[in-house]
Amino acid sequence: xxxxxxxxxxxxxxxxxxxxxxxxxxxxxxxxxxxxxxxxxxxxxxxxxxxxxxxxxxxxxxxxxxxxxxxxxxxxxxxxxxxxxxxxxxxxxxxxxxxxxxxxxxxxxxxxxx
Amino acid sequence: xxxxxxxxxxxxxxxxxxxxxxxxxxxxxxxxxxxxxxxxxxxxxxxxxxxxxxxxxxxxxxxxxxxxxxxxxxxxxxxxxxxxxxxxxxxxxxxxxxxxxxxxxxxxxxxxxxxx
Numbered sequence: 435x436x437x438x439x440x441x442x443x444x445x446x447x448x449x450x451x452x453x454x455x456x457x458x459x460x461x462x463x464x465x466x467x468x469x470x471x472x473x474x475x476x477x478x479x480x481x482x483x484x485x486x487x488x489x490x491x492x493x494x495x496x497x498x499x500x501x502x503x504x505x506x507x508x509x510x511x512x513x514x515x516x517x518x519x520x521x522x523x524x525x526x527x528x529x530x531x532x533x534x535x536x537x538x539x540x541x542x543x544x545x546x547x548x
Numbered sequence: 549x550x551x552x553x554x555x556x557x558x559x560x561x562x563x564x565x566x567x568x569x570x571x572x573x574x575x576x577x578x579x580x581x582x583x584x585x586x587x588x589x590x591x592x593x594x595x596x597x598x599x600x601x602x603x604x605x606x607x608x609x610x611x612x613x614x615x616x617x618x619x620x621x622x623x624x625x626x627x628x629x630x631x632x633x634x635x636x637x638x639x640x641x642x643x644x645x646x647x648x649x650x651x652x653x654x655x656x657x658x659x660x661x662x663x664x
Contacts, residue, residue: 435607466651477640477655478591523590533651534579534644535606538590 436461438526440539447514448547455542457524458506464526466533467500467507472521472541481522482509485529514546550575550645552656560662561631568627569659571641576621578646582614585638585658594639597624631663 437460447453459467465486470478484491484498484507491498495514500507511518521543525536551574561567571580580597595616596604603616618624628635641656 468651468653477657479655480652483649483651527651529651534581534642534653535593535596536591536653538592540590 436464436526436528436537438524438537438539440524440542442542443540444543444545446545446547449514449516451514453509453511453514453518453544453546455509455522455524455544456506457508457526457539458504459526459537460505461526461528461537462505463528465529466527467498468525468536469496469498469509470523470525470538472523474520478523511544514544516546516548519544519546550577550643550654552641552643552654554641554656554659556659557657558660558662560664562664563632565631566627566629567631567661568625569639569641571624571626571656573622573643575645577643578621579644580618580624581642581644581653582616582624582626583640583642583655585640587636591640594626597626628661631661633663636661636663 440457468483471481472478482496482498484500495512497510521541523541524539527536553572555570582594583591585591593606594609597616597618599618615627638658638660640658642653
């Protein structure tokens, strides 16, 4: 089955800096890669996703890049703000009837210091 | 998006008992899933709740331990049977509404179970 590795496990940055979280996956058939943000005691929320037919996607301060050859994808947050502090999870699935069958990475605790 | 309500939000259970978690969605959805999040850990898919038929379980999860029902397109239940302390987790219902792009999952707030 799929295995998703996520690094780093913790990340501490100053407000205004950029943050990068990286994930690798093992299943070459995976073609859907979402990122979720989970604040303490809250539900995971989808913040951005990318599908295998594109290499990069951007939404305001958040961007995701995908390298299918190397089987890795990354989340980039620019101009970080204290409210970006949360746990971020990457995930992967095969799509088709398996879109919602996500394999999650271990999570990254992002702390943005004012 | 979708409004997903889970009950109970939290509970403390005794070893050997069973508890049923309910998931109610405010609209009909195509796909419903149950995930588990152990304390301080990531999320793991337990099963896909299929409307009108038996759930599809992932490796490591079995129907006898986690029976699931989905009688219609807006409601599902997950039962955690014969609980042990290792079952202490947050159990999350998630849905794909089918109205957005495929794969865009919305999660309920979760049901936090503590087994003593």
